[in-house]
Amino acid sequence: MTEAPMPLWEVFIRSRAGLAHRHVGSVHAPDAAMALQSARDVYTRRGEGLSLWVVPSAAITASDPAEKDMMFEPTASKIYRHPSFYDVPDDVGHM
Amino acid sequence: MPATTSIVVAESPLARLALGRADDVLILGHRLSEWCGHAPMLEAELSIANLALDLIGQARALYALAAEAEGAGRSEDDFAYLRDERGYRNLLLVEQPNGDFARTMVRHFLYSAFIDPWWRATAASNSPLADIARKAEKESAYHLRHAGEWVVRLGDGTAESHRRAQDALDFLWPYTGEMFAPDSSGLAPDPAGIRPRWEANVAAVLAEATLTRPDDGWMQEGGREGRHSEQFGRLLAELQHMARSHPGASW
């Protein structure tokens, strides 16, 4: 019989001050304290980080790829949200 | 240098102090490294290796200091690989075999609960070890937390883990007294003065772990004078095998 699964945690690292935490991988751990220490021991062995988050994987709600069109297509036509949509004289320089 | 025979170190008080601390961490690091590939779970595999690497790094810095203190031109490897059992100065606690995971973690906790406050006190002093201590105290703080949490998990886990943790504590307890042997050299904080903080660290974790503090009975000692446990010779035979088989070779 397969033994009871050890909960899975997602690991996020802030590599230096000023940057956002970024997903780097996951660890298995029984509790948050050990998840944090495992994340430190597994993912920051080469000075990769200054701050760590661990989040229970089960706590993440993900969008469904099957709904990708509904979720992300409608934005494609809103080109007026981008600066390149607007014509201004070249002479004005950087704007 | 003729490296065919064992060396005997001319131990000035500083050399002796540095060697004692260096041997503690080398031998404890060596014991931890025996887990490599055999840990209870993959995450623990990486954690144990990190602990061992911290300790081996501390040993190297301390051997360099001992070499400087002795002034005989020796290297870290001369100290590690060419001293006989009777010349090794480590605490008996750290050479105790790994046993099960409970014994390894309890051993690590009992040692860390002492060495962390000792490094802190040393870092804040004008000891010749202060520079090393300022790096080591960050490592020992993590060791204390990590090992302490494991002791709590095992003590307050299942009936089996509780029994194993208590057995480990009972077995190792007589080796804890040696840590507090007074040091009047004035070269570093007197370990005897660290005792109250050790007691506090231990009491807090044991309470949470629902483990019983053994009574302070007779305490084992002799490591600092080179009187070790019977199995220690085997550890050294393994550690020193290459240097002894190939005298003078470089690697």
Place this chain on the structure above:
Amino acid sequence: MYTQGLTPQASEDGNDPREAAFQARIDAEDRIEPNDWMPDSYRRTLIRQIGQHAHSEIVGMLPEGNWITRAPSLRRKAALLAKVQDEGGHGLYLYAAAETLGISREEMVEQLLAGKARYSSIFNYPTLTWADIGAIGWLVDGAAIMNQIPLCRCSYGPYARAMIRICKEESFHQRQGYEIMCALARGTPAQKDMAQDALNRWWWPCLMMFGPPDSESQHSDASMRWKIKRFTNDGLRQKFVDATVPQAHLIGLSMPDPDLRFNEATGHWEFGAIDWAEFRRVLAGDGPCNRERLAARRAAHADGTWVREAALAHAAKRRARREAA
């Protein structure tokens, strides 16, 4: 990885209209992510390959771990321990990548311990001397890197990302091994003999690491089409030989292959026949250390059961206390 919860949709390979769109994405060098639709055979192939890869890292800790306590200097000891620790980390990244495909680490470990999952046959050879640690770093990691660099562009996102991290970390492994060999090669006669002996024993098993010749490889076609694999076994093997032979000669070591010769016209080193019977035998279980390796993994797993149970039990107690409070 964060997608464990979603159930994979079933598909009948070959007659699902989504397959054409899937293949088109792969052809366009798009990456497939965990929740995306994928043919079952793609999923199964990846689970098998990533699982084997993870098991190889974990079992691979054993032959090198055999020398940590005997490393001949403190510098070597620290480097070797850090390297073997890396292998454990790589196993961990890879198990996590496989988990995004809907299999748990526990299931994969169970398959390994039951002898149902494979791992690289190279780790069934023993490390008899310190020089073997040099040879493994130089040759085994060298061969592994050849295999792994193309996997950084694998079509499956989590696998590719794990491989990028692994390749980055492994960059010191081969140098570590070659440095050991260099020190031995310029050392005492006994050290030089030790280095040559290790090369003699590891060379042929390393060539086998790239897998059977292309003419016999069962998985290559589909794996190439899916861009799980981008180079053939024989192509990577040749690349490895071409890179490694000059490295051996540079430090005065010779390959244990009387047929080895440089072909000026092709610019390649031609090598003798590989003993594929040995490869199949070791893979099937009859190598020098197969039994020891599995026994060591089983013992570690069994001895660790009470620890994992205790950790889970303690976490449950804490949770209960918190909820009661």
